[in-house]
Amino acid sequence: MNLNHVLWAVGLAILIALPFLAPPYFLHLVIQILIWAFIYTAWSLMGRFGFVSFGHGAFLGVGAYVPALLWNYYGLTPWLGIPLGVAGAVLLAIVVGYPCFRRRVVGHYFALVTLALSQVVLLSLVAARDITGGSLGFTQKAVGHSWYALQFPEKGYFYVIAVLLWLAGLAAWRSIDRGIGREALEAISEDEDAAAAVGIDVMRQKMRVTIVSAALTAVGGAIYGQYVMYLNPETVSGIAVSLQIVFAAIAGGVYSLLGPSVGSLLTLSLTEGLRVWFGTDYIGAANTIYGILLVLCIIFMPQGIVGSLQGMRRRGAIAKPLVTLDRQSATRRPSSAAQ
Amino acid sequence: MLTVEGLSKRFGGFLAVNQVSFDVRAGEILGLIGPNGSGKSTTFNLIAGNLRPSSGSIRLDGREIAGESAHVVCHQGVGRTFQIPRPFRKLSLLENVTLAAFYGEAGRISRLDAERRAVEALGMVGLPSDAAASTAGLGAAALKKLELARALATKPKLLLADESLGGLDRAEMERAADMLLDIRNRLGITIIWVEHIMGVLMRVVDRVIVLDHGEKIFEGKPGAAAADPRVTEVYLGKAQA
Structure with missing residues (x-):
């Protein structure tokens, strides 16, 4: 029983108690934080290996719009619509990822290609306004409480869904982190030729993590859509959302399990806090402060908030050997010392 | 075990490797030498699958591996090192x-x-x-x-050692050479050793191939290479200048 277990237990207890104690507005915030935390975690599956995608807005948009459109026009249940949306996002990931990886588009060029991708999806959604409602947005036909339509006016249901989703995202992150695949991807991110020379199928490894990341992001988009019951191209696709994903994940820390979640918690509470605080007094002030804080975070904590805190704790732990390090952080030490 | 036939690689207008053919016999250490830019490393990269040949064939135990991806070549039993450690x-x-x-x-x-x-x-x-x-x-x-x-x-059954031993002192070079010899003798791994300095290599290899401007100009025993006038001219001649 170490400190980590205690923290996890306390955290889960809070999550279980929350819907009984928290006022609806607060619960609404927490649900959003959890859904976005899941999306940021999905992004960081790729991002932590230096595959910085600015295209996740595209996967999010496809994941959100496909089930909503199928529901409104064909009455297709989201239980089928969501998998179809995910399949669409995966297809998109393959169509863009395969040529990128084949032609060794990496680093800044990869960022640019994916940036274009997210904008293509945004512009397509706006252009198809007869079907999608364009920039005015799109509202799913509401049928009240229904498992078939995956619609729940009571927040409690979506709270449970969001918690489960978030935990699934953490499990995905951890399973990649624990496997030898993580080391293979680290090797690839450093030197693709050297990785291939020891028998690593570079293409396959990169495709796999991209597909997982895109699919999870699409699931996040779909659940977000089902929850808010209103989609707008600007809020679920395009460059702005992609940037939001990248910044929040990096600010929280992409090298730690909880980094992206902390990024979600901080950015959303900050946005909400500043919005409530400033109200309509100084329009733009909230966004400016938000931007400045984010920049400071990224400059002074390149490992992210969680990464920096863990670094401090680890240094403390070496001084006090009573605290047992788990295996994971013990193997990390040489690599963080090398940086 | 490895048969290279008519191997060529063209980069735009530049022919880096021109119609190179050679055999590697199981259990030998083959030296591949030549001055800088003679096509040694390109030949290596072609065999290892890091580059696709423009033409020619590379067969490993009778199986064509020319144009295969690097990881596939690795799975076929070809290991490699890089000239600059990576x-x-x-x-x-x-x-x-x-x-x-x-x-x-x-x-x-x-x-x-x-x-x-x-x-x-x-x-x-x-x-x-x-x-x-x-x-x-x-x-x-x-x-x-x-x-x-x-x-x-x-x-690997075949080791491609890109050992341009720059950056090492004399004693370190000798140790590196002994290690390759040891690997062949103890593990029975066939080795192609790329080098641009002749000295240390000549002591260890069974046969040597000399490249110049992408073409093979010599193949034979190390002793004979030192005596060959073409090798002396393009290779040692340059080294002495």
Whole structure:
């Protein structure tokens, strides 16, 4: 029983108690934080290996719009619509990822290609306004409480869904982190030729993590859509959302399990806090402060908030050997010392 | 075991490797030498699958491997080192080599077996194999050893050693040469050794091939190479100037 277990237990207890104690507005915030935390975690599956995608807005948009459109026009249940949306996002990931990886588009060029991708999806959604409602947005036909339509006016249901989703995202992150695949991807991110020379199928490894990341992001988009019951191209696709994903994940820390979640918690509470605080007094002030804080975070904590805190704790732990390090952080030490 | 026939590689208008043919016999150490820019490393990269040949054929035990991807060639039993060491710096020494053991077998072995094999390979080249040893602060000689350990961990039958031994002193070069000899003698691995300095190599190799401007100008015993007028002219002549 170490400190980590205690923290996890306390955290889960809070999550279980929350819907009984928290006022609806607060619960609404927490649900959003959890859904976005899941999306940021999905992004960081790729991002932590230096595959910085600015295209996740595209996967999010496809994941959100496909089930909503199928529901409104064909009455297709989201239980089928969501998998179809995910399949669409995966297809998109393959169509863009395969040529990128084949032609060794990496680093800044990869960022640019994916940036274009997210904008293509945004512009397509706006252009198809007869079907999608364009920039005015799109509202799913509401049928009240229904498992078939995956619609729940009571927040409690979506709270449970969001918690489960978030935990699934953490499990995905951890399973990649624990496997030898993580080391293979680290090797690839450093030197693709050297990785291939020891028998690593570079293409396959990169495709796999991209597909997982895109699919999870699409699931996040779909659940977000089902929850808010209103989609707008600007809020679920395009460059702005992609940037939001990248910044929040990096600010929280992409090298730690909880980094992206902390990024979600901080950015959303900050946005909400500043919005409530400033109200309509100084329009733009909230966004400016938000931007400045984010920049400071990224400059002074390149490992992210969680990464920096863990670094401090680890240094403390070496001084006090009573605290047992788990295996994971013990193997990390040489690599963080090398940086 | 390896048959190279009419191998050519063109980069735009520049013919880096021109109609090169040679055989490698099982169990030998073959030296591949030539001045800078003679096409040695390109030939290596063509065999290892890092580059696609413009024309020609490369057969490993009768199976065509020309144009295959690097990881496929590795799975076929060809290990390689790079001229400039390319360690994975975010990983420990053990992780570097474990990765090679695991993926060199296309993931068919368990992680534990891969780690065991990595410890063996690190021991063979004389590097520490405890989990904490990192690549930070390793010198040129140690990084070369890591390259070798990583290649050995993939269990090659043919080792392509790009050992342009620049950056090493005389004693380190001799040790590196002995290590290759040891690898051949103890593990029975066939070796092609690329080098641009003749001295140390000549003591160890069974046969030598000399390249100049992408063409093969000599093939034979090391002793005969030193006496060949063309080799002396393009190679040693330049080295003396």
